[in-house]
Each structure stands twice: as structure tokens, then as C-alpha cells.
Amino acid sequence: MILNEWVFVGLFFLLGPVLLVVPIALSKWLAPKRPTPIKQDAYECGAEPVGLAWKQFRAEYYIFALVFLVFDVELVFMFPWALAYNKLGLFALFEMVIFVLLLVVALVYTWRKGALEWS
């Protein structure tokens, strides 16, 4: 029975893209195609683009992605806890408080380190 449910999801993964590719293919077949060199430039509000965009960029954003990773991994552990919570004793609550405290320590650390500031 459970496998049966996953068949539906599997079919969705297979047929879903087809539903989306059809209009794009239709457009490719129906739409006009008259490329010119100016049309094919990068669009920067009419100014001629200087160089390509694939350059080095400031790393502020990257730090947030790292902080996210810490939280996301911990969240994976919280799902089974929430699922079984009704069946667990008071002990489960204290376990989670300690677990969340560890998370908060990580958050406070990054906060104090200034990683959350936008410089």
C-alpha cells in the first residue's frame, strides 16, 4: 500500500516535467526566431555590458548559507522527535530543550562573532 503511494509520486516526477516542457516546446515551434547580435547581448538596461558576469563576488551571502547548514541538519533530527512526541515522556521535552540550547549557543556565537552583521 505504501509503495502504491510512492508510485503516484514517481509518476509525478516523470509526467510533471512533460506537462511543463509542452508549452515551451510549443513556443519553440510557433514563435518567430530573428536573432541579431545586439538582441543577444546581456540585457543591462540598454548600456553595453562590460565583460561577463562570472566574477568574484563578496562573500557575505556565503556565511548565511553556512549558518543555515547548521540549522538545517539539526532540523532533520527534530522531525522524528515531533512525530513521536505524543508517545514520549517528559524526558523527550528536556532532551529537546538541551538540543535547542545547543542550537542557540551556535546562533549566539555567530551573532557575537559578527557573522550576522552586514558590513
Next chain:
Amino acid sequence: MTGFLQDIGLSYELAVLVAKALGVAVVGAFGLLWTLLGIWIERKVAARFQDRVGPNRVGPFGLLQSIADAVKIILKEDIMNRHVDRWPYNLAPILSTLSVMLIWAVIPFTAAWVGADLNVGVLYLVAVGSLGTVAVIMAGWSSNNKYALISAFRAVAQLISYEVPMVISLLVPVMLAGSLSVQAIVKSQHIAYLFAVPMTVLIFLISGQAENGRGPFDLLEAESEIVAGFHIEYSGMKFGMFYVGEFLHAFTLSVLTALLFLGGWQGPLAEKIIPLGFVYLLLKSVFVYFVLIWVRMTLPRVRIDHLLNFNWKFLVPLSLINLLVVAFLWKLMPDTDQINSFADALGPTLVLFLANVVMFAGVAWWLREWARRDREHIEARRAVVAEPAEATAAAGD
């Protein structure tokens, strides 16, 4: 359905497969077609907020406007930057819409109509939903355009950050229902969870809106700063795909809110007359959708550092506190694992509601204090800046 297919000579396995494939086509096509109506609703409501009429030429009340737009966009030329990275560039619009469409696989439309009642439903929709972020990054990077690249970097910061409070707030209905299956969560709501945990709903809606990249959080597209963000280099149907994906995402968020917090298809007689549940679900979803448009049309865009501060220094700690408070009270109350009727649910709902009122009051007080300190801080700085100027003026005399 399966019986009919077996009658025309298919084996049982094949009949099940064909029936499921038809189900996929129906659900997927419904999602895409509903978007056309959703766009019309959004444009009409947005127009009202701005004291305009909105689309009113094509068909009655402009109802066919979206169809006309769809036809137009298919006939548009697909202009492509010659420097793009082709594979990710072409896959991104499909993945963007697909990530939202796949969520519809686990949505229970009524007591009986559900595509796949997965026992890990909530986990599935978190997993599938976050594929959209990858699509945005793919589009921004492969476009080889500076604006698109800035947008992709913002996507990394914003979409990824706001996923944390969203997932934490999703834990609350899972905990209350004791199940990850969306259908089971709907069935466990003898009283809609909105009344028990309003704080969670608020956190879910705010972070969901940010995940969607609209409303006050539309930094990804910010027309006035980075033109259109990650889809600047897209035109024709590929742009249309992003557009459909965004609207479908907004509506899917409303449907999820309706399912997880507003009781989904539940309503008077919904168990007996099955299609009625579908009507209830749509009504609740459209209501949430209206609230989302309301927020979007009312608030101005926030700055990126404010956006990230708001998330990491306010929303994430708040959602953790909220989770622990709900968990603590839930454990204090007896027999919370045997709630089978309205009467059973009444007590716990009241207790949780009161706790939420206290939490709301605490948050309001804290925000006021914070705003006051911030104001004092700014005024103190202003005084420091003003003084030397006066001193110079005095020396000049």
C-alpha cells in the same frame, strides 16, 4: 477507475499504473490551469488596492485575460543571451515550476481525493519545495548577467535563511497531530490549529512569503534595483514558466496554510458529501491568498540587511521559543494523544490559545523596547554629528 480499466482488458498492475498516471495529469493540469484563475484574482485584488479597475476587457470581468496572455507569451520570440550556460539556463524555469507542482502530489483535496497520502508528507513537501531555491540560483548564475547574479546571491541569503523558521513552524502541527501525513494532520484538526497556535501560523506565513520572494520580501526581483533579478535574461515561454511558478507557489502556500492550520477540507457535511470538502478547501485557500496579496500590496520592500536581521535575530529565536512553549504545554495536559472529538480538543486549544496571547504580548513589548532603544541610538549618533559642525561655525566667527 481501476475496475473500468481492468474491464477493457488491462492487467491489475497496468490498470493501477494508468489510473495513477491519469490522476497525475488531472492534479498537475489543475494546478497549472488554476494559476490562470489565480493570476486573474491577484490582478483584480491588486488593482482594487491601488484604486484601479484591473483587467476588464477580455471576457466577462476580464476573466479570459490570463488565457489571452498565455497565448501571447507562447507566440513571443525567445531571446537568449549568447553567453548563457545552456543546460542550467533551460532547466531552471522547468525546475522552478516543477518544485511547486510536485507539492501537489501530497495535497488531500477532500476526505477521499488525495494523490499520494505519504506517511512522510510534510517532510516531502519541505524537500521538494526547496528545489525552487536551486532553480533560482541556476537561473541567476547561468544567465551571465550582473543583475541576475546579484539576484542569485540574494536568493542564497534570503530563500535559504527563511527556510529555517518555516520548517520549525511546520514542526508544530506535526507535533500536535503526531503524524507527518498531511491527510492525518487535516483529520486531527477537530478545532483548526489556527486557534491553538496563531503564533506558528504567523511565522509560517511570514517565512512562506519570504520563501516565495514576493510581498515586502521581493528582493530577488526588485524591479527598481536589479530590474527583474534572476529572470532578467528570460523571455517568451521560459519567462512565462517562472511567472506561473511564482503564482503557483503563492497559491500552494495558501493551500498548505489552509491544510495545516485551517482544517483543510473539513467543514459541515464534508465527510458525507465528498466534493463539498473541495469547496471548503478552495474557499479557505483563497482567503489566505487574499491575505497574502493584502500584505504584498501594503508593505514596502525591506532592505537586505534588515531582512536577514529580521530572520536570524528575531524570527528564528521566536520560532524556537514558540516550539518549546507549545511542546511544554502539550506535555503538561493529560490525554493529548487521544483527541477524537471537538469536546476533547476544546481544553487544549484554549490553553494553547492563552499561551499564545501571552507570547504575543511579550513579543509586542519586546519589539517596542527594541524600537525605543534603536531610536535613542540613532538620535545619540545624530547629536554627535551635529556638534562638530556647530563648533566649526563658532570658530569661523
